[in-house]
Amino acid sequence: MTQDSHSIVEAHQASSINSYYPKLSRLQSLLTLIATAIAGAIATLSMAPWDYWPIGLISFGVLTLALTRPMSPFLLTLVFACGFFGTGASWVYVSIHQFGMTSKPLAILLTSVFVFGLAVVFALPYLLFRRLVGFSPTTIIVFGAPGFWLFGEWLRSWFLTGFPWLYLGYGHLSSPLAGYAPVGGVLLITTASILSVGFFIQSVRLVGKKQKLSAGLLAATVAGIWLTGSVLSTITWTQKQDTEINVGIVQANIPQEVKWLQGFRQTTLDRFTSMTNELWHNDLIIWPEAAIPMLYQSARPYLDEMSDAAKEHNSAIVTGVLYENFESRKIHNSIIGIGNAEGIYHKTRLVPFGEYVPLEQWLRGTLAFFDLPTSIIAAGEPGQSGLKVGDLIVSPSVCYEVVYPTLVAGLAQNSHLLLTISNDAWFGDSIGPLQHMQMAQMRALETQRYLVRATNNGISAVVDPTGKMTEQTAQFTQETLSGTIVPMTGATPFMTWKNTPVIALFLGLIFCAFLTRRATAPKSYY
Incomplete structure (x- = not known):
């Protein structure tokens, strides 16, 4: 076929598609983009600190309907994601401006670049949307929109070290869908929520087409998804041991x-000493991330003194500290155990710019933000063992690591307790620390283990295996906290399967969309 023949065929196909799916006016396109951006921006309200989870369902529904319009799926999703991350990750501005010593205009610019980068990563799969899904509203609503959303969330969980933040499933920590967490993690909750939205929208469309039986079946499926989540919430996948452990947090x-x-x-050391003296009645005392503001080797005299005191009180201390490995000449962000605790863990998932500087040879020294005092950290090796407190095996995670569901699930395999330490002072009074706490709660639910979280300035908490906080501190206060945990054994399905079911689901949804598009799109499209 000649080039002219190809052009004639393509023009005929485009004309046929436009007659089947009429083009939008500029005003209609603009209004669609605005509605999509607003839907993305308000999706943040479905998560901490607001937890209005129905808003997340509405936001996804708006994006789904927008994708049925003859517009670029990549552009629509990019606009949605810019609104979503623009509100949901706005806390980045605080760390860049307030603690990165960056001017407001430059901090706004850097935050905007960060948000736009996240949005691009999330929207990338949608470049394939029309090719794999086509234009059929039914195919888009039932298969395409849910499948590609899950693809995007999974992609940003690992791409460029990952940013597994702001998953829609986090908003359902207290909804009936929470029961899916121990089975397939937070992404399975997301899956249940967005599939129910798609099926609901399609059932309403079928009612309009007088197909009441099909509409009723889809509505029943939606009810079944939520009822199943509620039933799963009653299942205990792990087992409690007969002992209780008293824990204290500084x-x-x-x-x-x-x-x-x-x-x-010295003020810092004195404060930790005096506050720890209030907690010696506990079996385990936890200090936050990098609690001691010096290298472990320099802090040895003080730590040895506190270790001896802990042993005298038959107690253990677990603390965050920077640790220098003289053999590798690397500095790690670590957790160590002293007193009746033993072991050391080096953080493996680092925060870009906060703990290391990407493209360091070009960026180091250009801005104060690229020279933060802790941006010299090296990642620890994977496969490290946990900490021990007597017979208690503790699965540790440092700050940002707790937002990685599969990482925590893997570390929890042979442990009795989850422990995470953090310093959320970097984010001031923004929503970042509250989102961080919610994600830690989800890790407890996914593994059905108690989780103890110690932070420098709140929220510190004891979380039970259902993801509920049994004890907690206020933010921006100097205080101690005591609580009780029960060691847990056994594994949840998520600890075994991790994200495999969700990956299979979104690939299956996209494959179903690909198979059905020929039957629902105009014949001349092919």
Whole structure:
């Protein structure tokens, strides 16, 4: 076929498609983009600190309907994601401006670049949307929109080290869908929620087409999804041991501005000593991330003194500290056990710019933000063992690591307790620390284990295996907390399967969309 013949065929196909799916006016296209951006922006309200989970369902529904319109799926999803991450990850601005010593205009620019980058990663799969899904509203609503949404969430869980933040499933920590967490993690909750939205929209469309039986079956499926989640919430996948462990948390509330100043070092040590003295009645006492503002080797005299005190009280201390490996000449963000605790864990998932600088040879020294005092950290090796407190095996995670569902599930395999330490002072009074706490709660639910979280300035908490906080501190306060945990054994299905079921589901949805598009799209399209 000649080039002219190809052009004639393509023109005929385009004309046929436009007659079947009429083009939108510029005003209609603009209104669609605005509605999609707003839907993305309000989706944040479905998660902490608001937890209005129905808004997440509405937001996804708006995006789904937008994708049925003859517009670029990539553009629509990009606009949605810019609104979503623009509100949901707005806390990045605080760390860049307030603690990164960056001017407001430059901090706004850098935050915008960060948000846009996240949006691009999330929208990338939608470049294949029309090729694999086509234009049929039914195919888009039932298969395409849910499948590609899950593809996007899974992609950003690992691409460029990943940013597994702001999954729609987090908003359902207290909804009937929470029962899916131990089975397939937070992404399976997302799957259940968006499939129910798609099926509901399609059932309404079928009612309009007088296909009441099909509409009723889809509506029953939606009810079944939510009822199944509720039933799963009653299943206990793990087993409690007969012992109880008393735990204490020190929330020292050290201002980030003075934390690493040498002149404030003794004040920090004195504060931890005095606050720990209130907690010796506990079996385990936890200090937050990098609690000691110096390298482990320099802090040995103080740590040895506190270790001896812990042993005298038959207690253990687990603390965050920077650890220098002289053999590799690397510095790690670590957790160590002293007193009746033993072991060391080096953080494996690092925060870009906060703990290391990507493209360091070009960026280091250009802005104060690229020279933060902790941006010299090296990642620890994978497959590290947990900490031990007597017979208790503790699965540790440092700060950002707790947002990685499969990482925590893997570390929890042979442990009795989840422990995470953090310093959320970097994000001030933004929504970031509250979202971080919610994600830690989800890790407890996914593994059905108690989780203890110690932070510098809140929220510190004890979380039970259902994801509920049994004890918690307020933010921006200097206080101690005591609670009780029960060691857990056994594994949830998620700890065994991890994201495999969700990957199979979104691939299956996309494959179904691909198989059905020829039957529902105009014949001349092919």
